Amino acid sequence: MLQRVRSLMALSQPLESFFSPPEGVRGLKELDKSLFHKKVTLPVVRVPAEKTSAFRKNFSKEMLKTPEIKTIQAVPASESEKLLLLSPSQSLTETQEDWIVQNGGTLTAHETSIEYRDYPIKSILKSILPLNEDPPLAYEIIGHIAHYNLKEHHLPYKNIIGEVLLSKQSGIKTVVNKTDRIDETFRTFHMELMAGEDNTVTTVSENGCRFKFDFAKVYWNSRLGTEHGRVINQLKPKDIALDMFAGVGPFSIPAAKKGVTVFANDLNPHSYSALVDNSKRNSVGIKCYNLDGREFIDETREKVQGLLVSEPSARLHVIMNLPAIAYQFLNCFRGYYNSIVKEDNTDSHSSTSQPNKLLASPPLIHCYLFSKSAEPEKDVLQIVEDELGCGLSSFECHFVRKAAPNKAMMRLTFPYPESLLLTRGEKRSIQEVGGTENGDQVGSIAKRNCLADQ
């Protein structure tokens, strides 16, 4: 027996392939779990149960370490013994063999079976896909939905990839694959069902709130949860937030929950409905709009100004998460306080005049942008300054995430230049400043001094 065990411990193939599913599953298009059954014979030590930890300590290097098989197993019909499984890729010295005997153990061979449930996803997919093809391991989870972005060569296997994920990842009921480019306006994309229920209405939790929406009809990105939280943390109770591109409310609803007065808007009617529904779901009062961002700013202007005047400690925050083109909406705030100046009869130089009180704390803009530059911080600052036509005296530039290998999503947070809030200059259209609807910069305007523009 000792000789047999020694030969078992002289494995010539890599350990990974020793434990991988049977070769017969390669090319499988429909999941048949029974095909994954496999028997392997392994070197083991039968150890007295009470000495299990001493053996484990002594053979920590030689023990089997693979996700497929438990290292310590019960011995059928014997409570006084345990099986310590050894790796077939390790060998034992004579001293170790003697130690086993001296401590009441027996070195022997043990046949064990590996079933579908024992294999990790990666090894299942690797064994199904054509040889040397990397399995798709990245997916996003949105409530009960898992969302893949499959490569062309994975498509013939999309259904079984979905089935495998469903069988392994608890809580997932629907697996979808992105099939098309993102819709440039509503930031949604077409998807196809890979496996499971054909149901894309889901519920997720983020920053202490619950959001229900149809993932096929609205924008949602689970990777933005931390960034949403970062901005929400900057808002204080009684502040006012204008969420220009609110989606289903991941900024607005947690902000309202902490006492911020929120005006939230989205052009997509499905997002708007979900926004209204989610504010009720989370018992918060939000003023919701289904308008273009520019109209939203005009529509809410009077109410916001009224609130700012009546609550002098309140700060106005403007959240603009539409990274491809948000900066093109910055000109909405040119002359934003003009009407207050007209109505105000006090000495405009006095620090107690309404415009001065407001200007002391201009709107804080949280504007998201994409950049393909090697220096994204400089790039996005330049884009915003060009758009405003003046330099920013203070700002915070934050890298949010990589949206693609060479595309960074950035946030530029800055107080809107005071001088532009009272400017008499005309609002400019997108075409005039050289941007396109899909966010490409086709030119830039010269940087001007803000004051000179009044």
Ligand SMILES: C[S@@+](CC[C@H](N)C(=O)[O-])C[C@H]1O[C@@H](n2cnc3c(N)ncnc32)[C@H](O)[C@@H]1O
């Ligand atoms: C990138 S998503 C951001 C959603 C949400 N704020 C978030 O952080 O998850 C941008 C949103 O802007 C909306 N949108 C696109 N163009 C718009 C416009 N001109 N005016 C208002 N909303 C717009 C889209 O429908 C989408 O929900």
